[in-house]
Amino acid sequence: MTCRASAVPPGADAPFAIIAESHVSGVPTEWEPHTHPLHELVWVRGGTLVSRVADRVFTVSEGQGLWMPAGVVHGGRLTAGVAFHDAFFAPERTPVAFDGPTAIEMTPLLESLLTHLVRTDLDAAARARAESVVFDVLLPSERQLALQLPGDARIDVIAETLLEDPSDPRSLEEWARALGTSDRTITRAFRHSTGLSFAQWRQALRVHRALTLLSEGFDVQTVALLLGYAQTSTFIAAFRRVMGTTPGAFSRTSAEGPEGGASVAVGPSGAPGVRNAVSAVSNS
Incomplete structure (x- = not known):
């Protein structure tokens, strides 16, 4: 780097x-x-x-x-x-x-x-x-790929830890015990600051990280493993829910590289996106 x-x-x-x-x-x-x-x-x-x-x-x-x-x-x-x-x-x-x-x-x-x-x-x-x-x-995209960070002292350590390692498997209850608080407090803090539950926010973060891993050439199964998914199919479903396309289709687009054809948007027009990835995950 x-x-x-x-x-x-x-x-x-x-x-x-x-x-x-x-x-x-x-x-x-x-x-x-x-x-x-x-x-x-x-x-x-x-x-x-x-x-x-x-x-x-x-x-x-x-x-x-x-x-x-x-x-x-x-x-x-x-x-x-x-x-x-x-x-x-x-x-x-x-x-x-x-x-x-x-x-x-x-x-x-x-x-x-x-x-x-x-x-x-x-x-x-x-x-x-x-x-x-x-x-x-020059127009805004319908898919705003922005992940909202909490900015809440009660849960910032969770967000920063997951930013460093999205595969961290700790559950809501395990985080609550580690921080000496209740799972209800953590849930409310995530909802208030990001609009998502803890699980939904972690899922959105993992999809963000998947975009980078896939573009670096990792196959879908490896990306799922690196991000902490026990089943590749679960990762594929989460990725599609957020991005409106499969990780395999995204990889093929990225593989075109700098010498590829005309720019192709990931996912169909109107695909849900991340602040509206956020909405898509929230409504699932």
């Missing part, structure tokens, strides 16, 4: 609304918490990016991007061999706005336009035309 400071690319002080760039990371890469004076949109091909922003964890995979407003502190971790793309937007020249970090639907049109803007030989008129279309098609 390598750590590096994230920098605004050359040309960010030019009279453009959008500055785009891309590269392929040969090793896992981690960015320490930082901010930008510009809005940032990141997306990946052939892997995943995980970003922690205050009390939320975002997982960015094929077909989705993450919009980070200017001034928001964020860090990130990128899997190896991923084509990493980002675009910076000058706030004073950007006519769209989102309420905080937001998952963006990376349609083939939007991705093509932003790739087009990587070019340095565009004249001002051509660049302005492309930028105006970007703003027209």
Whole structure:
């Protein structure tokens, strides 16, 4: 794992609304918490990016991007061999706005336009035309892959432990004994802070981690084992409930890699998603 400071690319002080760039990371890469004076949109091909922003964890995979407003502190971790793309937007020249970090639907049109803007030989008129279309098609995804962290001192140790090791098998009752509290208190704390029960929150977290493991090439059975599932079929059902697709289908999409075809969104349009992964798990 390598750590590096994230920098605004050359040309960010030019009279453009959008500055785009891309590269392929040969090793896992981690960015320490930082901010930008510009809005940032990141997306990946052939892997995943995980970003922690205050009390939320975002997982960015094929077909989705993450919009980070200017001034928001964020860090990130990128899997190896991923084509990493980002675009910076000058706030004073950007006519769209989102309420905080937001998952963006990376349609083939939007991705093509932003790739087009990587070019340095565009004249001002051509660049302005492309930028105006970007703003027209820059839309939030129906699937917001954000995992809400509790932010509650009574249960933060549970959340942080599971973030480090999602396969931790301890039950609600075992956690209650370890913390010297009641399982009812833990359940209420999770419900109040995340909208989920303890079991539902752990399931959503495991699906988040599964996205990274699958994109790194682990097979479905191995991922199920690493995440603490006794039965692979149970993992497949949980993954499908959250993502709207099977882990095998997700793996095939990720396996296309940086040289694959047009960007393909994971799951069908309207698939439940994680803050609405959250709703999907809650209603099951």
